[in-house]
Amino acid sequence: MDSMGIMVRKQTAADQALRLDNQICFAVYSTAHAFNRVYKPLLDRLGLTYPQYLVMLALWERDDVAVKDLGERLFLDSGTLTPLLKRLEAAELIRRTRSTEDERVVLIALTPQGHALREKAKAVPQSILAASDCTVGELLAMKDEIVALRDRLNAALGE
Amino acid sequence: MDSMGIMVRKQTAADQALRLDNQICFAVYSTAHAFNRVYKPLLDRLGLTYPQYLVMLALWERDDVAVKDLGERLFLDSGTLTPLLKRLEAAELIRRTRSTEDERVVLIALTPQGHALREKAKAVPQSILAASDCTVGELLAMKDEIVALRDRLNAALGE
DNA sequence: CACAGTTATATTGTGCACAATGTAAAATAT
DNA sequence: ATATTTTACATTGTGCACAATATAACTGTG
Numbered sequence: 329m330d331s332m333g334i335m336v337r338k339q340t341a342a343d344q345a346l347r348l349d350n351q352i353c354f355a356v357y358s359t360a361h362a363f364n365r366v367y368k369p370l371l372d373r374l375g376l377t378y379p380q381y382l383v384m385l386a387l388w389e390r391d392d393v394a395v396k397d398l399g400e401r402l403f404l405d406s407g408t409l410t411p412l413l414k415r416l417e418a419a420e421l422i423r424r425t426r427s428t429e430d431e432r433v434v435l436i437a438l439t440p441q442g443h444a445l446r447e448k449a450k451a452v453p454q455s456i457l458a459a460s461d462c463t464v465g466e467l468l469a470m471k472d473e474i475v476a477l478r479d480r481l482n483a484a485l486g487e
Numbered sequence: 488m489d490s491m492g493i494m495v496r497k498q499t500a501a502d503q504a505l506r507l508d509n510q511i512c513f514a515v516y517s518t519a520h521a522f523n524r525v526y527k528p529l530l531d532r533l534g535l536t537y538p539q540y541l542v543m544l545a546l547w548e549r550d551d552v553a554v555k556d557l558g559e560r561l562f563l564d565s566g567t568l569t570p571l572l573k574r575l576e577a578a579e580l581i582r583r584t585r586s587t588e589d590e591r592v593v594l595i596a597l598t599p600q601g602h603a604l605r606e607k608a609k610a611v612p613q614s615i616l617a618a619s620d621c622t623v624g625e626l627l628a629m630k631d632e633i634v635a636l637r638d639r640l641n642a643a644l645g646e
Numbered sequence: 647c648a649c650a651g652t653t654a655t656a657t658t659g660t661g662c663a664c665a666a667t668g669t670a671a672a673a674t675a676t
Numbered sequence: 677a678t679a680t681t682t683t684a685c686a687t688t689g690t691g692c693a694c695a696a697t698a699t700a701a702c703t704g705t706g
Contacts, residue, residue: 362644
Protein backbone atom coordinates (compact mmCIF):
# COMPACT_ATOMS: atom_id res chain seq x y z
CA MET A 329 0.00 0.00 0.00
CA ASP A 330 1.21 3.54 -0.59
CA SER A 331 0.52 6.46 1.71
CA MET A 332 -2.91 7.03 0.10
CA GLY A 333 -3.96 3.52 1.00
CA ILE A 334 -4.12 2.44 -2.63
CA MET A 335 -2.64 -0.90 -3.58
CA VAL A 336 0.50 -0.40 -5.62
CA ARG A 337 1.67 -3.62 -7.17
CA LYS A 338 5.40 -4.13 -7.20
CA GLN A 339 6.46 -4.79 -10.79
CA THR A 340 8.47 -7.95 -10.38
CA ALA A 341 10.64 -9.57 -13.03
CA ALA A 342 7.93 -12.19 -13.44
CA ASP A 343 5.38 -9.47 -14.17
CA GLN A 344 7.65 -7.93 -16.79
CA ALA A 345 8.26 -11.31 -18.38
CA LEU A 346 4.51 -11.79 -18.90
CA ARG A 347 4.19 -8.63 -20.99
CA LEU A 348 3.19 -9.47 -24.55
CA ASP A 349 5.73 -7.09 -26.02
CA ASN A 350 8.56 -8.81 -24.16
CA GLN A 351 7.82 -12.22 -25.60
CA ILE A 352 10.28 -13.32 -28.26
CA CYS A 353 7.93 -16.15 -29.08
CA PHE A 354 5.18 -13.67 -29.95
CA ALA A 355 7.66 -11.80 -32.12
CA VAL A 356 8.45 -15.02 -33.96
CA TYR A 357 4.82 -16.12 -34.11
CA SER A 358 3.55 -12.82 -35.49
CA THR A 359 6.45 -12.56 -37.95
CA ALA A 360 5.65 -16.01 -39.29
CA HIS A 361 2.10 -14.83 -39.95
CA ALA A 362 3.37 -11.63 -41.57
CA PHE A 363 5.56 -13.69 -43.90
CA ASN A 364 2.58 -15.87 -44.71
CA ARG A 365 0.54 -12.86 -45.72
CA VAL A 366 3.34 -11.48 -47.89
CA TYR A 367 3.82 -14.85 -49.59
CA LYS A 368 0.12 -15.43 -50.21
CA PRO A 369 -0.38 -13.35 -53.38
CA LEU A 370 2.94 -14.59 -54.82
CA LEU A 371 2.16 -18.24 -54.15
CA ASP A 372 -1.42 -17.94 -55.35
CA ARG A 373 0.04 -17.51 -58.84
CA LEU A 374 1.84 -20.84 -58.43
CA GLY A 375 -1.26 -22.50 -56.99
CA LEU A 376 0.59 -23.29 -53.76
CA THR A 377 0.06 -22.62 -50.09
CA TYR A 378 3.08 -21.66 -48.02
CA PRO A 379 3.62 -25.12 -46.49
CA GLN A 380 3.22 -26.65 -49.94
CA TYR A 381 5.85 -24.21 -51.24
CA LEU A 382 8.25 -25.40 -48.53
CA VAL A 383 7.67 -29.01 -49.59
CA MET A 384 8.34 -28.06 -53.20
CA LEU A 385 11.55 -26.22 -52.21
CA ALA A 386 12.71 -29.37 -50.44
CA LEU A 387 11.81 -31.55 -53.43
CA TRP A 388 13.49 -29.24 -55.94
CA GLU A 389 16.69 -29.83 -54.00
CA ARG A 390 16.24 -33.58 -53.66
CA ASP A 391 13.68 -35.77 -55.29
CA ASP A 392 12.49 -39.36 -54.73
CA VAL A 393 12.57 -39.11 -50.97
CA ALA A 394 10.49 -40.77 -48.27
CA VAL A 395 7.77 -38.85 -46.44
CA LYS A 396 9.83 -39.30 -43.30
CA ASP A 397 12.80 -37.52 -44.90
CA LEU A 398 10.63 -34.60 -45.87
CA GLY A 399 9.20 -34.51 -42.36
CA GLU A 400 12.63 -34.33 -40.79
CA ARG A 401 13.77 -31.53 -43.04
CA LEU A 402 10.60 -29.51 -42.52
CA PHE A 403 9.96 -30.50 -38.88
CA LEU A 404 6.51 -31.84 -39.80
CA ASP A 405 4.86 -35.18 -39.10
CA SER A 406 2.76 -37.50 -41.23
CA GLY A 407 -0.46 -36.03 -39.87
CA THR A 408 0.45 -32.78 -41.59
CA LEU A 409 2.29 -34.14 -44.62
CA THR A 410 0.00 -36.96 -45.75
CA PRO A 411 -2.98 -34.75 -46.64
CA LEU A 412 -0.72 -31.98 -47.96
CA LEU A 413 1.09 -34.42 -50.26
CA LYS A 414 -2.21 -35.83 -51.45
CA ARG A 415 -3.23 -32.34 -52.49
CA LEU A 416 0.05 -31.85 -54.35
CA GLU A 417 -0.56 -35.19 -56.03
CA ALA A 418 -4.08 -34.13 -56.99
CA ALA A 419 -2.50 -30.99 -58.51
CA GLU A 420 -0.18 -33.37 -60.46
CA LEU A 421 2.97 -31.72 -59.11
CA ILE A 422 4.22 -34.89 -57.39
CA ARG A 423 3.69 -38.65 -57.49
CA ARG A 424 3.44 -40.87 -54.40
CA THR A 425 4.62 -44.46 -54.85
CA ARG A 426 5.24 -47.23 -52.33
CA SER A 427 8.86 -48.32 -52.24
CA THR A 428 9.27 -51.90 -53.48
CA GLU A 429 12.24 -52.45 -51.17
CA ASP A 430 10.36 -51.37 -48.04
CA GLU A 431 6.63 -51.28 -48.45
CA ARG A 432 6.17 -49.06 -45.42
CA VAL A 433 7.88 -46.20 -47.27
CA VAL A 434 6.09 -43.83 -49.62
CA LEU A 435 8.46 -42.13 -52.04
CA ILE A 436 7.71 -38.63 -53.29
CA ALA A 437 8.83 -37.74 -56.81
CA LEU A 438 8.25 -34.60 -58.84
CA THR A 439 6.23 -34.81 -62.03
CA PRO A 440 7.40 -32.84 -65.09
CA GLN A 441 4.93 -30.13 -64.07
CA GLY A 442 6.42 -30.19 -60.57
CA HIS A 443 9.91 -29.66 -61.99
CA ALA A 444 8.65 -26.98 -64.34
CA LEU A 445 7.07 -24.99 -61.54
CA ARG A 446 10.54 -24.25 -60.25
CA GLU A 447 11.10 -21.74 -63.04
CA LYS A 448 8.03 -19.77 -62.07
CA ALA A 449 9.09 -19.91 -58.42
CA LYS A 450 12.42 -18.24 -59.09
CA ALA A 451 10.80 -14.82 -58.96
CA VAL A 452 9.45 -15.35 -55.45
CA PRO A 453 12.52 -14.83 -53.23
CA GLN A 454 13.36 -11.41 -54.65
CA SER A 455 9.79 -10.23 -54.07
CA ILE A 456 10.10 -11.31 -50.45
CA LEU A 457 13.46 -9.58 -50.17
CA ALA A 458 11.90 -6.38 -51.43
CA ALA A 459 9.00 -6.61 -48.97
CA SER A 460 11.39 -7.20 -46.07
CA ASP A 461 13.18 -3.96 -46.90
CA CYS A 462 16.45 -5.49 -45.66
CA THR A 463 19.74 -6.34 -47.33
CA VAL A 464 20.57 -9.96 -48.09
CA GLY A 465 23.35 -9.76 -45.52
CA GLU A 466 21.05 -8.58 -42.76
CA LEU A 467 18.54 -11.30 -43.51
CA LEU A 468 21.16 -14.04 -43.60
CA ALA A 469 22.58 -12.91 -40.26
CA MET A 470 19.13 -12.91 -38.69
CA LYS A 471 18.36 -16.27 -40.22
CA ASP A 472 21.47 -17.78 -38.61
CA GLU A 473 20.50 -16.40 -35.22
CA ILE A 474 16.95 -17.67 -35.49
CA VAL A 475 18.06 -21.09 -36.67
CA ALA A 476 20.45 -21.31 -33.73
CA LEU A 477 17.56 -20.50 -31.39
CA ARG A 478 15.34 -23.07 -33.09
CA ASP A 479 17.98 -25.75 -32.77
CA ARG A 480 18.41 -25.01 -29.06
CA LEU A 481 14.66 -25.22 -28.52
CA ASN A 482 14.51 -28.51 -30.38
CA ALA A 483 17.45 -29.77 -28.36
CA ALA A 484 15.64 -28.87 -25.15
CA LEU A 485 12.69 -30.95 -26.34
CA GLY A 486 14.86 -34.01 -26.78
CA GLU A 487 15.96 -33.99 -23.16
CA MET B 488 27.63 -28.76 -71.13
CA ASP B 489 31.02 -29.67 -69.73
CA SER B 490 33.70 -31.53 -71.66
CA MET B 491 32.07 -34.87 -70.83
CA GLY B 492 28.86 -33.75 -72.48
CA ILE B 493 26.97 -33.77 -69.19
CA MET B 494 24.68 -30.85 -68.45
CA VAL B 495 26.17 -28.71 -65.72
CA ARG B 496 23.67 -26.20 -64.46
CA LYS B 497 25.04 -22.79 -63.69
CA GLN B 498 24.16 -22.01 -60.08
CA THR B 499 22.53 -18.63 -60.40
CA ALA B 500 21.59 -16.30 -57.56
CA ALA B 501 17.97 -17.30 -58.16
CA ASP B 502 18.87 -20.96 -57.68
CA GLN B 503 20.64 -20.19 -54.42
CA ALA B 504 17.71 -18.15 -53.19
CA LEU B 505 15.40 -21.14 -53.64
CA ARG B 506 17.42 -23.32 -51.27
CA LEU B 507 15.37 -24.22 -48.22
CA ASP B 508 18.24 -23.49 -45.86
CA ASN B 509 18.59 -19.97 -47.22
CA GLN B 510 15.03 -19.01 -46.50
CA ILE B 511 14.65 -16.71 -43.52
CA CYS B 512 10.93 -17.35 -43.64
CA PHE B 513 11.50 -21.06 -43.13
CA ALA B 514 13.76 -20.23 -40.20
CA VAL B 515 10.98 -18.13 -38.68
CA TYR B 516 8.29 -20.66 -39.53
CA SER B 517 10.15 -23.62 -38.06
CA THR B 518 11.18 -21.64 -34.97
CA ALA B 519 7.56 -20.71 -34.32
CA HIS B 520 6.71 -24.41 -34.37
CA ALA B 521 9.63 -25.22 -32.08
CA PHE B 522 8.38 -22.60 -29.60
CA ASN B 523 4.93 -24.12 -29.82
CA ARG B 524 6.27 -27.54 -28.91
CA VAL B 525 8.26 -26.17 -25.98
CA TYR B 526 5.24 -24.25 -24.69
CA LYS B 527 2.84 -27.17 -25.05
CA PRO B 528 3.60 -29.07 -21.82
CA LEU B 529 3.79 -25.82 -19.83
CA LEU B 530 0.50 -24.51 -21.16
CA ASP B 531 -1.25 -27.86 -20.79
CA ARG B 532 -1.01 -27.32 -17.04
CA LEU B 533 -2.85 -24.01 -17.47
CA GLY B 534 -5.41 -25.60 -19.78
CA LEU B 535 -4.44 -23.18 -22.57
CA THR B 536 -3.26 -23.49 -26.15
CA TYR B 537 -0.52 -21.15 -27.30
CA PRO B 538 -2.82 -18.71 -29.12
CA GLN B 539 -5.11 -18.73 -26.09
CA TYR B 540 -2.10 -17.93 -23.90
CA LEU B 541 -1.32 -14.93 -26.11
CA VAL B 542 -4.89 -13.70 -25.69
CA MET B 543 -4.62 -14.10 -21.93
CA LEU B 544 -1.30 -12.20 -21.90
CA ALA B 545 -2.99 -9.36 -23.74
CA LEU B 546 -5.96 -9.40 -21.37
CA TRP B 547 -3.80 -9.51 -18.25
CA GLU B 548 -2.31 -6.24 -19.43
CA ARG B 549 -5.62 -4.65 -20.37
CA ASP B 550 -9.09 -5.88 -19.70
CA ASP B 551 -12.54 -4.96 -21.02
CA VAL B 552 -11.44 -4.53 -24.59
CA ALA B 553 -13.21 -5.06 -27.89
CA VAL B 554 -12.47 -8.09 -30.04
CA LYS B 555 -11.12 -5.69 -32.63
CA ASP B 556 -8.56 -4.32 -30.14
CA LEU B 557 -7.35 -7.81 -29.33
CA GLY B 558 -7.15 -8.58 -33.02
CA GLU B 559 -4.98 -5.55 -33.73
CA ARG B 560 -2.58 -6.33 -30.90
CA LEU B 561 -2.26 -10.00 -31.88
CA PHE B 562 -2.56 -9.53 -35.67
CA LEU B 563 -5.56 -11.88 -35.77
CA ASP B 564 -9.01 -11.45 -37.29
CA SER B 565 -12.48 -12.31 -36.03
CA GLY B 566 -12.50 -15.61 -37.89
CA THR B 567 -9.70 -16.75 -35.60
CA LEU B 568 -10.67 -14.90 -32.45
CA THR B 569 -14.40 -15.54 -32.27
CA PRO B 570 -14.18 -19.32 -31.81
CA LEU B 571 -11.05 -19.02 -29.64
CA LEU B 572 -12.78 -16.54 -27.33
CA LYS B 573 -15.85 -18.78 -27.14
CA ARG B 574 -13.62 -21.58 -25.90
CA LEU B 575 -12.06 -19.29 -23.28
CA GLU B 576 -15.58 -18.30 -22.26
CA ALA B 577 -16.59 -21.97 -22.01
CA ALA B 578 -13.55 -22.46 -19.76
CA GLU B 579 -14.88 -19.55 -17.66
CA LEU B 580 -11.69 -17.54 -18.01
CA ILE B 581 -13.37 -14.63 -19.80
CA ARG B 582 -16.80 -13.13 -20.34
CA ARG B 583 -18.10 -11.79 -23.65
CA THR B 584 -20.68 -8.99 -23.44
CA ARG B 585 -22.13 -6.71 -26.08
CA SER B 586 -21.32 -3.07 -25.47
CA THR B 587 -24.43 -1.03 -24.67
CA GLU B 588 -22.91 2.09 -26.24
CA ASP B 589 -22.16 0.37 -29.55
CA GLU B 590 -23.98 -2.88 -30.05
CA ARG B 591 -21.60 -4.01 -32.77
CA VAL B 592 -18.83 -4.30 -30.19
CA VAL B 593 -18.22 -7.38 -28.04
CA LEU B 594 -16.22 -6.57 -24.92
CA ILE B 595 -13.91 -9.18 -23.43
CA ALA B 596 -13.44 -9.18 -19.65
CA LEU B 597 -11.53 -11.56 -17.41
CA THR B 598 -13.43 -13.59 -14.83
CA PRO B 599 -11.92 -14.02 -11.35
CA GLN B 600 -10.56 -17.38 -12.55
CA GLY B 601 -9.09 -15.62 -15.57
CA HIS B 602 -7.30 -13.13 -13.32
CA ALA B 603 -6.19 -15.90 -10.97
CA LEU B 604 -4.60 -17.91 -13.79
CA ARG B 605 -2.00 -15.16 -14.12
CA GLU B 606 -0.25 -16.35 -10.96
CA LYS B 607 0.16 -19.85 -12.37
CA ALA B 608 1.39 -18.39 -15.64
CA LYS B 609 4.24 -16.51 -13.98
CA ALA B 610 6.39 -19.64 -14.02
CA VAL B 611 6.13 -20.03 -17.81
CA PRO B 612 8.57 -17.40 -19.14
CA GLN B 613 11.52 -18.65 -17.12
CA SER B 614 10.95 -22.18 -18.36
CA ILE B 615 11.04 -20.89 -21.91
CA LEU B 616 14.17 -18.91 -21.16
CA ALA B 617 15.84 -22.06 -19.86
CA ALA B 618 14.82 -24.05 -22.96
CA SER B 619 16.16 -21.34 -25.26
CA ASP B 620 19.57 -21.60 -23.61
CA CYS B 621 20.13 -17.88 -24.24
CA THR B 622 20.58 -14.89 -21.98
CA VAL B 623 17.75 -12.41 -21.52
CA GLY B 624 19.85 -9.84 -23.31
CA GLU B 625 20.40 -12.01 -26.37
CA LEU B 626 16.72 -12.83 -26.60
CA LEU B 627 15.62 -9.22 -26.26
CA ALA B 628 18.07 -8.14 -28.98
CA MET B 629 16.78 -10.85 -31.30
CA LYS B 630 13.20 -9.97 -30.47
CA ASP B 631 13.79 -6.35 -31.49
CA GLU B 632 15.29 -7.42 -34.80
CA ILE B 633 12.46 -9.81 -35.55
CA VAL B 634 9.80 -7.26 -34.61
CA ALA B 635 11.47 -4.72 -36.91
CA LEU B 636 11.31 -7.27 -39.73
CA ARG B 637 7.67 -8.06 -38.95
CA ASP B 638 6.75 -4.39 -39.01
CA ARG B 639 8.45 -3.92 -42.37
CA LEU B 640 6.61 -6.91 -43.81
CA ASN B 641 3.31 -5.60 -42.50
CA ALA B 642 4.13 -2.17 -43.91
CA ALA B 643 4.79 -3.75 -47.32
CA LEU B 644 1.33 -5.32 -47.16
CA GLY B 645 -0.31 -1.98 -46.65
CA GLU B 646 1.09 -0.56 -49.89
C1' DC C 647 10.76 -69.79 -37.34
C1' DA C 648 8.00 -67.21 -33.85
C1' DC C 649 7.20 -63.11 -31.72
C1' DA C 650 8.15 -58.85 -29.44
C1' DG C 651 9.48 -54.46 -30.59
C1' DT C 652 10.24 -50.84 -33.87
C1' DT C 653 9.30 -48.13 -37.96
C1' DA C 654 6.67 -45.63 -41.79
C1' DT C 655 2.63 -43.95 -43.03
C1' DA C 656 -2.39 -43.13 -42.44
C1' DT C 657 -6.50 -41.68 -39.80
C1' DT C 658 -9.21 -39.07 -36.47
C1' DG C 659 -10.22 -35.25 -33.69
C1' DT C 660 -9.22 -30.55 -31.95
C1' DG C 661 -7.76 -26.03 -32.65
C1' DC C 662 -5.90 -22.43 -35.10
C1' DA C 663 -5.53 -19.05 -39.45
C1' DC C 664 -7.57 -16.70 -42.95
C1' DA C 665 -10.43 -15.59 -47.22
C1' DA C 666 -14.98 -14.74 -48.37
C1' DT C 667 -19.33 -13.75 -47.08
C1' DG C 668 -23.24 -12.44 -44.06
C1' DT C 669 -25.61 -9.39 -40.72
C1' DA C 670 -26.76 -5.85 -37.91
C1' DA C 671 -25.49 -1.44 -36.08
C1' DA C 672 -23.39 2.96 -36.58
C1' DA C 673 -21.59 6.79 -39.27
C1' DT C 674 -21.86 9.59 -43.25
C1' DA C 675 -23.81 11.54 -47.27
C1' DT C 676 -27.43 13.42 -49.88
C1' DA D 677 -34.80 11.84 -42.83
C1' DT D 678 -33.49 8.37 -46.07
C1' DA D 679 -29.96 6.14 -48.47
C1' DT D 680 -25.19 4.74 -48.77
C1' DT D 681 -21.15 3.33 -46.76
C1' DT D 682 -18.48 1.72 -43.12
C1' DT D 683 -17.67 -0.93 -39.07
C1' DA D 684 -17.67 -4.99 -35.70
C1' DC D 685 -18.41 -9.37 -35.26
C1' DA D 686 -20.02 -14.06 -36.81
C1' DT D 687 -20.11 -17.91 -40.11
C1' DT D 688 -18.42 -21.10 -43.61
C1' DG D 689 -15.01 -23.53 -46.02
C1' DT D 690 -10.13 -24.85 -46.83
C1' DG D 691 -5.77 -26.03 -45.20
C1' DC D 692 -2.41 -26.62 -41.91
C1' DA D 693 -0.38 -28.63 -37.21
C1' DC D 694 -0.18 -32.03 -33.98
C1' DA D 695 -1.62 -35.59 -30.37
C1' DA D 696 -3.33 -40.02 -30.21
C1' DT D 697 -4.17 -44.01 -32.34
C1' DA D 698 -4.23 -47.60 -36.03
C1' DT D 699 -2.08 -50.66 -39.33
C1' DA D 700 0.99 -52.95 -41.94
C1' DA D 701 5.82 -53.95 -42.73
C1' DC D 702 10.29 -54.65 -41.17
C1' DT D 703 13.99 -56.00 -37.49
C1' DG D 704 16.18 -58.41 -33.96
C1' DT D 705 16.28 -62.08 -30.53
C1' DG D 706 15.81 -66.53 -28.74
